[in-house]
Amino acid sequence: MTPAEIRAAIIEILETIAPDEDLSNLDDAKEFRDQMELDSMDFLDIVMELRKRYRVQVPEEDYANLVSMQSTVSYLEPKMADLPAE
Amino acid sequence: MPRDFLKGVKQKYDVIVIGSGLAGLTSANILGRAGYDVLLLEQHYKLGGMATWFKRPKGHIFDVSLHGFPYGMMKSCRRYWCQEIADRIVPLRGVLFDNPQFTLKTTYDRESFTELLQSKFGVEAATIREFFDTARGMNFYDDQQLTTKELFERFFPGRNDITRLLMEPITYANGSTLEDPAITYGIVFSNFMSKGVYTFQGGTDLMIGLMKDELEKNGVDIRIKSPVDKISTENGRVKSVHVGDREIECRSVVSNANLLTTIFKMVGEEQFDKDFVEDAKAVRVNNSSTQVYMALGPDDHLDRDTGDLLFTSTAENFETDLLLSRDVTSRTFSVYYPDTRPHDKRQRHLIVSSTNARWEDWADLDDEAYEASKQDLIETTIDALDKYVPNARERVIFSEAATPRTFYHYTRHHHGASFGTKFEGLPVSQALPTQISGLFHAGSVGIIMSGWLGAINYGVIVSNEVDQLLMK
Numbered sequence A: 001m002t003p004a005e006i007r008a009a010i011i012e013i014l015e016t017i018a019p020d021e022d023l024s025n026l027d028d029a030k031e032f033r034d035q036m037e038l039d040s041m042d043f044l045d046i047v048m049e050l051r052k053r054y055r056v057q058v059p060e061e062d063y064a065n066l067v068s069m070q071s072t073v074s075y076l077e078p079k080m081a082d083l084p085a086e
Numbered sequence B: 001m002p003r004d005f006l007k008g009v010k011q012k013y014d015v016i017v018i019g020s021g022l023a024g025l026t027s028a029n030i031l032g033r034a035g036y037d038v039l040l041l042e043q044h045y046k047l048g049g050m051a052t053w054f055k056r057p058k059g060h061i062f063d064v065s066l067h068g069f070p071y072g073m074m075k076s077c078r079r080y081w082c083q084e085i086a087d088r089i090v091p092l093r094g095v096l097f098d099n100p101q102f103t104l105k106t107t108y109d110r111e112s113f114t115e116l117l118q119s120k121f122g123v124e125a126a127t128i129r130e131f132f133d134t135a136r137g138m139n140f141y142d143d144q145q146l147t148t149k150e151l152f153e154r155f156f157p158g159r160n161d162i163t164r165l166l167m168e169p170i171t172y173a174n175g176s177t178l179e180d181p182a183i184t185y186g187i188v189f190s191n192f193m194s195k196g197v198y199t200f201q202g203g204t205d206l207m208i209g210l211m212k213d214e215l216e217k218n219g220v221d222i223r224i225k226s227p228v229d230k231i232s233t234e235n236g237r238v239k240s241v242h243v244g245d246r247e248i249e250c251r252s253v254v255s256n257a258n259l260l261t262t263i264f265k266m267v268g269e270e271q272f273d274k275d276f277v278e279d280a281k282a283v284r285v286n287n288s289s290t291q292v293y294m295a296l297g298p299d300d301h302l303d304r305d306t307g308d309l310l311f312t313s314t315a316e317n318f319e320t321d322l323l324l325s326r327d328v329t330s331r332t333f334s335v336y337y338p339d340t341r342p343h344d345k346r347q348r349h350l351i352v353s354s355t356n357a358r359w360e361d362w363a364d365l366d367d368e369a370y371e372a373s374k375q376d377l378i379e380t381t382i383d384a385l386d387k388y389v390p391n392a393r394e395r396v397i398f399s400e401a402a403t404p405r406t407f408y409h410y411t412r413h414h415h416g417a418s419f420g421t422k423f424e425g426l427p428v429s430q431a432l433p434t435q436i437s438g439l440f441h442a443g444s445v446g447i448i449m450s451g452w453l454g455a456i457n458y459g460v461i462v463s464n465e466v467d468q469l470l471m472k
């Protein structure tokens, strides 16, 4: 998967977790928390969805990498680069 | 021959969940939904643990722990269960306080509390805002030294009345006291204040029934009347669980039984490191409860203005210790109107009075003294109810009491603990899989992981770890 495909995958997950949020104006450089209402259970759901959909493991000590779209994509890139595009 | 409740159980499972409290049920559901082979074992004949109800002649159905929970339940039920369960979560708007210091009515949310603290208690708007923001900003990783008492002293020095307003409902919700870490208060209080108190319309029986349907849909094997006696390990990993003379193999165990029971009775302390055992021994369990269940006659009617949740007390001042005393001065009345179970044709009004209680005050009574103490609890409760439900003595047509012994009987929790353990229980629960691979605990611990919402969410957090281990 390319970074753009990974980003699209994250957006899809966020849409199921926060169905009421408008994600079209998401600023990739800014923290998710500053742009939408996400609590710690929401972040856990992102981790669980990544595992379910792509078999990607995000151990607890790496959760800090999931603060913004930019940091999430760069963290996941090496883990998901070999996955085929959907 | 006794019925074999384990009939049809497989030789081996990916996950065995011990106990069907809300944390156990939720773990089983998530892991079943993820495609694992899951067996759920419950010692009682009903699922739900403390999330329970009971029926009495003449059609009375009493809910034991459906007094209220934060709005977050809606999201957790939608995600970890199903839309049908989430759709039945509705607000409770009538929260009353009545004590020698103040009498007031509130919707129990930030807006209402801000207004009250300003108009009735004379606090500056800026102080109130700062207090709410501080409470909301607290999380699990923060300083654990600050106590709730110190938090209140910082914002509202010398104001026992404000302490009462802020603390009384939380002490009832999870047994925490002024001496517990402020972060436990901040997290739970902010959860409630975000949108007020909610309930499940249809009653606990309907909710647990819907959960059971969902579990079956997700392929979970469920067995009731199946108490687990022992968890076997081999080379530092879980191997199997034992129910009577049956041994069932598994790759992982999620124990929803009491944390201490799991460590000391089911596994055995010799299986753990010395330091871990010491930490586990230092874990304090929370208090227990008493309840009095009361039903009004079939043609009786209660005005909605009576309120949904009434925090009442006759004690002059607020002290958390007084809330535990057998000499009861504080009671929370939950009023259940007919729309609690809209599908039920018998339009009943029920009232449940709850108090926090100590195991020691009930444990050693002989049969006669125990019955007398229960009867005394019922009589004094009906007398106290009279102020809110006039002529209560004539109107209550059925009453019954539950004590710490009752709670122990149904859940096997150490000393009938209603709300799991104090704060130090959480790190011990979380460290379990570092001691024995594949052994997890999910159930009320650490104050913040208790209550319906806390138990469900902790079930999710633990399932995530189980999934991570099993996928390797």
Ligand SMILES: Cc1cc2nc3c(=O)[nH]c(=O)nc-3n(C[C@H](O)[C@H](O)[C@H](O)COP(=O)(O)OP(=O)(O)OC[C@H]3O[C@@H](n4cnc5c(N)ncnc54)[C@H](O)[C@@H]3O)c2cc1C
Binding pocket: B018, B019, B020, B021, B022, B023, B024, B041, B042, B043, B044, B047, B048, B049, B050, B051, B064, B065, B066, B067, B068, B069, B173, B226, B227, B228, B229, B256, B257, B258, B289, B291, B354, B407, B410, B411, B412, B413, B417, B418, B419, B420, B442, B443, B444, B450, B451, B452, B453, B455
């Ligand atoms: C009186 C009272 C009122 C409450 N009111 C509220 C409220 O209004 N709102 C709220 O949110 N919370 C309330 N609570 C708290 C809430 O009910 C609990 O925190 C929550 O239900 C606990 O869930 P749990 O998963 O920790 O497990 P529990 O409900 O404690 O269940 C544990 C389960 O494990 C089973 N088990 C134990 N040992 C074994 C074994 N060896 N083998 C098999 N099974 C075993 C037990 O039978 C039980 O079913 C109340 C609690 C009490 C007691």
